[in-house]
Amino acid sequence: MNFIELKEITKIYPGTVACDKVSVGFRRGEVHTLLGENGAGKSTLMNVLYGLAKPDGGTIFVNGKETEIDSPKTAIACGVGMVHQHFMLIPTLTVVENVILSLDEKKAFIDKKRVAARILEISQKYGLLVDPYAKVSSLTVGQQQRVEILKALYKNCDLLVLDEPTAVLTPQEIRELFVAIRNLIAEDKAVIFISHKLNEVMEISKVITILHLGKVVGSVNACDTNARELASMMVGKEVSFEVARGEQKLGGTMLEVKDMHAKDSKGVETVRGLNMQVRAGEIYGIAGVDGNGQSELIRGIVGLCKKTGTVLIGGEDMSKSTPRQILDKGVAHIPEDRQGMGVVMKMPIRNNLVLDTFYDEKFTKGVFLDWKKVDGQAGYLIEHYGIKTPDAGNPVSSLSGGNQQKVVVARELDKQPRLLFAVHPTRGVDIGATQFIHEQIMAARDAGCAVVLVSTELDEIISLSDRIGVIYEGVILGEMDRKDANYERLGLLMAGKRDEAAQTVGKEG
Amino acid sequence: MADSIISFLAAMIRYSTPLLFVALGVLVMEVSGIVNMGAEGMMIIGCLTGVVVTHHLNNAWLGGLAAMLVAGLFGLLFGALVLEFRINQTVLGVAFNLVGAGLTTTLNRAFFDGMNAGTTYGSFLGFPIPTYIAIGLVILAWVAMYKMKIGVQMRSVGENPVVVESVGISVKKLRYIACAAGGALVGFGGAFLSTGILSQFTENMTDGRGFIALAAVTFGKYTPFGTLGGVLVFGIGETLSYRLQAGGGAFPYEFALMLPYILTVLALCAFSRNAKDPAALGVPYVKSH
Structure with a gap:
């Protein structure tokens, strides 16, 4: 039986349908991956599950019972734990203080010893070793992630959502994370793994659900598929991993x-x-x-x-x-x-596209910028490099990570560099x-x-x-x-x- | 010699008391992420309120309480303007200082000119009782910050309010509490200056102590005992300054007046180069969900 089941979840944001009747179920004792490109609806779906976004349609079942999750508190009470991609930690506090903050207990005085003992107990059980009295700022990124997982486990979560957990880790840390995930599964917890690194997904998941443009494309068992098939389902077209290389013209x-x-x-x-x-x-x-x-x-x-x-x-x-x-x-x-x-997040895309060339004669009239020419250049780059934006005047922060990087790539490669x-x-x-x-x-x-x-x-x-x-x-x-x-x-x-x-x-x- | 050292230390402790209250008030606000550049203004309001109420009710404690109330309300106003309207905290602080100075000067000239407090706080073993309270508050602040839930929450909200909100705790509520408590402490510091150390209100009598309090908190790396240390540095300078002026010798009194401030600046340069401000200090918070 599914521990948590999302049924026909729909979430509409102005201008886009982020989730369109998405149905997916999560079982205990298995890693279920949500795979999809940026904007496929993974994050929105998880926000609905965690009570951070109110769905416009659909129902959530917990242990087969229809449940309304209207806030993170309800979600936690239902046994959902979330590790956000950007850690929710206070760097100047110790591990144990961070856990205490997340508990929000009724008592006025805190009992660090008791909490630290429980942290140690959980961390040993799952192989998530970390010193409870260490300041978070002194920990590596991998250790900080462990603290986030410990925070969720401390609150007795039965389903752990890991949002792109490997994006910030070194290969060694990824191995350690996978060991911990397997320990969780062995203890009959459910894990939702969000990623778009196909090799990892193939390695750790039992079930993979692919989302594309807010819809479920399909759910497959990892053992019945391969990276190439997943990639084409995710992107909605055939993907080639091989980059076509022209004949090499080796110079000095x-x-x-x-x-x-x-x-x-x-x-x-x-x-x-x-x-x-x-x-x-x-x-x-x-x-x-x-x-x-x-x-x-x-x-x-x-x-x-x-x-x-x-x-x-x-x-x-x-x-x-x-x-x-x-x-x-x-x-x-x-x-x-x-x-x-690479970019100045709050500045318009057009400015970012000429960030290191704006002083060039091409874009100036005397001491003034020639905005028409800047606009011309920006329009050209946006089209040529397929930067998805309705307006070159929008700030770069409004773009997805991939499109932000395209802004940098467009600006740098348009210079036709030698190096x-x-x-x-x-x-x-x-x-x-x-x-x-x-x-x-x-x-x-x-x-x-x-x-x-x-x-x-x-x-x-x-x-x-x-x-x-x-x-x-x-x-x-x-x-x-x-x-x-x-x-x-x-x-x-x-x-x-x-x-x-x-x-x-x-x-x- | 020993006598003069003891009397110097005693004077230093007495002169430091008003500043200690003010600095603790500033500390509470800054830990929660709000820059209280307006402490000077809140303090002078406390000074006048203290004298007027003490005079009329003939009780210094009631005067101090009234100062806490009035300055606490100003603290809440500061909080409301910062939290609801997201006004730049530095600019708002300057405005509070101008309002505080102008308001007290005008009211004093119009209604209370030359009013004497009439009575003062009781003392114990040679020190006014508020001095003991101030030291008790340092310990209390330490306990609250490091042993109590509210302290963990306050320190967190000054570092990253998003995290605090994400666990279902209201950022605004915490910061309003800090503003009210901070304002009240600053106000009591003012009242103790005008009715405990002196016995009447004079225009601009705070003499920059609101700013010195900010320096003391930075010097103390945003910890209660560190703040106490910062306050004592200024206290040493202030006491020395009085001694040099009273000594009547060849030492130019203008330099004597500068002494506590110069000492504070030097202490800041020497010990606080690596002080790390709370990460969210002075940053307006906008709720995202």
Whole structure:
């Protein structure tokens, strides 16, 4: 029997039907994935389930009984627990204080010892180890997520909703999360897993329900399907994972980094004597677990953080140059932190599309901006790059993650760069937009641009790169050509095991 | 020598008492995420109310209570303007200071000029009783902040109100409570200055203490005992300043007057460079659902 069943749920927002008669049931003891692109209606459906949105039609059954869930409190009382994509934690409070806050008990005085003991008990039972007295700000993202799950379990939830839980995790943390999810299932809890990373979905789910444009496309058992089928159901058309690569026109060395050192914001040296070369017409993929110096490497090269060592761009020494001077050499940068570095969220889309070129003669009349020309450029980019928006004057914050990233990609690639840095270009972006962005990066490479691609997603690295370097503790630990790359070898290098990785070369034949 | 040190410390504690009340009031509001730039204005209102009510009822405690009530209402007004109309808190604070100074000056000149409080607070072991209350409040504030549910909620609402709202607790309610309690404490600080330390109202008698209270809270990294430390730094300066002026020596009195303020600024520079404000301090909150 279904523990919770949603029947013909409809939710209408002005202008869109977010959920259109969606029916889906969740059983105890299994992971049920909701799969769909941004805007498919997953979040709306979960908000209805959690009492955050009032449905315009349909009913919810809990243990077979019709139940009205009008607030998160009711939802919690029904046994629903939710881990939001953006954590609901107070960083300056300890774990135990955060749990206490979420309980809202009647008593005026708090009993940290009792709560901490219960947290420890739950965390041991499910393998979600965390120090109850640690300040949340001192925890890693993965540990913070555990705190969120513990908060839900503390309130005795029987159904746990995990909204894109792996988007912010390292591969190792994802393994740990999956272990915890399996423990939950073993204890007869129900888990709703929301994601669009197909490999993960295939691995962890029992049942997969695919949503597209607010409707259920189908429900399948994971064992009866494959990633390709899921992808086409999700996007509503055939999806190709292979990015068509044109003939390589390899040119001279466009980027050379010699003995570079750089520190992160805490003063820890994260780039430690790194060397690399990238030629025109190739995609150089940098694989590695987050935090191994990727961030400081790219920021250092484009002049956004201090570094020592030599950086040659097109043969010229740019080690001491400002970001503007570096950009003027034909460098484009799709930065890692889209909302912090890539766009100005509150500014209109049109402004964002000329954010680093507005001073160009193309867009100015004397000291004034020529808004007609800016509008012309914006209109061209919006159409050419398929940015979905009714009006170029809307703020970027009104766009979905994928479309925000398209704004950045459009702006950067329209410059027809000689050297492109693409850092996590598809993080938090749905499949349709991912495919598009991959094609654009490949087109730049085919046109002779040197591309440095930084990603933690091995699929992305392997499908795009001509050459791959694995970054580990601030150096490139190993390099290989596209034809020699495989998961095992890359995975071992990412874990710092160079010798074991070397042994895999022969095996491949 | 020992005698003079003891008398210096005693004076310091006495002079610090009004500021301690004000600083605790500011602390309560700031922890909940509201910048009380208007403490100076609320304090001076407390000063006048204290004198007038004490004079008429011949009871300093009733004067203090009245000051708490009136300044508490001003606190609530501040809260309403910030929470309902989302007025910029810094600008609103400045407006409160101007209103406080103008209102008290006008009322004083028109009705209460030269009025003497007539009576004062009782004392125990040489210190006025409110001094003990103030120290008790520091401890109480610590207990409330770290041992009670309300404290966890207040600290949370100052960091991220969205999280607080998401667990079904009203952000507005918490912040209104902070504003009323904060205003009342600031008001009592004013009343104690005009009827406990002195015995009458003079125009602008608060002399920037509302701002010093803000500095003390920052100095104290938004903790009750830290705030006490910040208040004492100013108290040392103030006591020194009086001693230097009374000493009548060659020390120019203008510099003596500057001393407590300079000391506060130096202390802030030295110890509070890494003070982390509550993340939501001064940020208007809009309910999303």
